[in-house]
Amino acid sequence: MSTDVETSLRGPKAYDLARKALQAMEANQVWPTALNFELWVHYVAAQDTPLAAEINALIEKREPFTEALGEQLAAQFLPKAKLNGEILEAGQTLSKELDSVSRAIESARESSEAYGQQLANASESLDGEDAQAIKSMVESLTVATRKVREENHALESQLHDTTAELGRLREHLEQVRRDAMTDALSGLANRKAFDEALDRACANASGEPMTLAVIDIDHFKTFNDTWGHQTGDQVIRYVASVIDRNSPSPRVSARYGGEEFAIIFPGESARNALAVLEAVREEVSSRILKRRSTNEDLGAITISAGIAERRDNEGPASLIERADGALYASKRGGRNRTSCADPVAAAA
Ligand code: C2E
Numbered sequence: 001m002s003t004d005v006e007t008s009l010r011g012p013k014a015y016d017l018a019r020k021a022l023q024a025m026e027a028n029q030v031w032p033t034a035l036n037f038e039l040w041v042h043y044v045a046a047q048d049t050p051l052a053a054e055i056n057a058l059i060e061k062r063e064p065f066t067e068a069l070g071e072q073l074a075a076q077f078l079p080k081a082k083l084n085g086e087i088l089e090a091g092q093t094l095s096k097e098l099d100s101v102s103r104a105i106e107s108a109r110e111s112s113e114a115y116g117q118q119l120a121n122a123s124e125s126l127d128g129e130d131a132q133a134i135k136s137m138v139e140s141l142t143v144a145t146r147k148v149r150e151e152n153h154a155l156e157s158q159l160h161d162t163t164a165e166l167g168r169l170r171e172h173l174e175q176v177r178r179d180a181m182t183d184a185l186s187g188l189a190n191r192k193a194f195d196e197a198l199d200r201a202c203a204n205a206s207g208e209p210m211t212l213a214v215i216d217i218d219h220f221k222t223f224n225d226t227w228g229h230q231t232g233d234q235v236i237r238y239v240a241s242v243i244d245r246n247s248p249s250p251r252v253s254a255r256y257g258g259e260e261f262a263i264i265f266p267g268e269s270a271r272n273a274l275a276v277l278e279a280v281r282e283e284v285s286s287r288i289l290k291r292r293s294t295n296e297d298l299g300a301i302t303i304s305a306g307i308a309e310r311r312d313n314e315g316p317a318s319l320i321e322r323a324d325g326a327l328y329a330s331k332r333g334g335r336n337r338t339s340c341a342d343p344v345a346a347a348a
Contacts, residue, residue: 005045020044030065031230035074035184042078051077066229067185068236068258075190086176090169097162104158111151118144183255185233186240194254194262198316201252201266210310211265211273214323215243215280218302218335220259227298231291232259235301242283246276262323270309270340277305277338285336304330308341 008017021040022032030036043055054073063069122137181193189197201210217223217239224232236259243261247253252264265273281303289298306326310319322341329339 005042008045009041017041017045028059028065030070031067033067033070036065036070038078039070039073049077064224064229066224067233071184087173090173093165093169097165101158101162104155108151108155111148115144115148186236186255186261188240188244188261189252189254191254191256194252194256194264195316197252197254197264198319201264202310202314202316202319205266205310208267209269211268211270211307212310212319212323213263213265213273213277213305213307213338214256214320214327215239215261215263215277215303215305216327216331217259218304218331223298223301227291231298234292235289235298238287238289239284239301239303242280246280246283270307270342273307273309274338274340277307281305281336281338302336304335305338306330306341307338 008014018041021037021044024030024044025032025036025040030040039051039055042049043052046052047056051073054077058065058069118141122141125137126134181190181196182188183190198212217235220232220235223235236255239259240253240255240261243253243263247263250266251268252266254262254264256262263273263276265276285300285302287301289301290296291298304327306323306329308319308322308326326339326341330337333339
């Protein structure tokens with residue numbers, strides 16, 4: 001959350017703000033998920049923000065607040081601040097750790113220097129001294145040695161703590177990075193992760209086949225209007241789960257847009273991809289989903305897909321365009337089917 005809202009949620013008006021957010025969510029039929037709560041707390045906290053303007057416009061248009069829309073708003077208005085906050089916090093912890101390590105190293109260095117000086121003084125004053133003087137010198141050297149040993153021990157334990165803290169920090173940042181690349185509703189890679197994976201796959205594909213498939217849920221809007229957006233969200237999760245099961249690594253499956261998905265097939269031809277897409281399509285339509293609130297049958301869900309195998313030196317934009325073209329051919333051909341941008345390649 002932004003710092004202002006964070007502060008308000010710990011101040012005297014905290015519960016008032018939280019209550020207002022929940023009331024606004026209920027009035028607009030928004031599920032009280034953590035993400036939605038964050039959005040709506042920002043919304044009620046300040047009306048002169050781009051987020052508030054956007055939400056007000058959506059309320060006016062009577063646009064349903066689907067989970068997909070919530071994510072879109074959050075991606076547009078929230079995560080930068082959140083991510084920046086996380087990174088800033090991690091950076092501050094890191095610099096604190098580094099400060100304390102450098103202080104410990106400095107103190108160990110000073111002790112060693114003092115110890116060296118003491119040894120030098122001792123060896124100078126040894127000349128011509130009697131047994132008593134040597135004894136007291138040895139004693140003072142023993143004290144100095146103990147001090148250095150203690151300093152080294154403290155330094156070791158400091159380094160141990162710092163290493164553990166850096167490990168925790170690395171794990172936390174890895175989790176933040178994973179969250180930033182994952183679509184919260186479907187659990188698949190999000191659009192940003194997809195764009196990066198497709199760039200990488202195209203760059204690494206020299207000489208190897210590589211294929212892209214795009215998938216769209218048929219009549220999704222009508223489905224949403226008939227059964228409500230919460231059920232629509234469940235359908236997105238269902239289709240995503242079938243796609244995910246059929247796309248083990250190195251394939252990359254992503255939610256590409258609202259009800260659109262994509263699969264990248266590194267090292268695979270259009271023919272392989274076609275077999276996978278046909279399996280996904282059949283599995284999706286084979287199950288009769290139930291509306292959870294009423295147990296009514298929702299009817300069969302079908303999907304349409306388009307496939308394009310990368311041509312020599314072809315870039316991501318052109319590949320997406322050709323796969324999209326094939327998807328529209330599937331839609332035009334009556335839906336619930338898969339088309340290839342280059343049918344000869346798929347048949348080969
Ligand atoms: P979810 O509700 O979180 O369920 C996750 C997984 O738990 C399901 O993966 C399935 O393996 C198991 N599961 C959940 N409920 C049941 C159940 O009543 N019976 C059985 N045998 N297994 C169950 P799956 O099947 O891949 O579904 C993924 C997601 O797709 C579900 O997430 C849900 O959001 C949606 N979904 C699947 N089937 C239905 C359905 O009939 N109605 C609705 N509304 N959503 C469904």
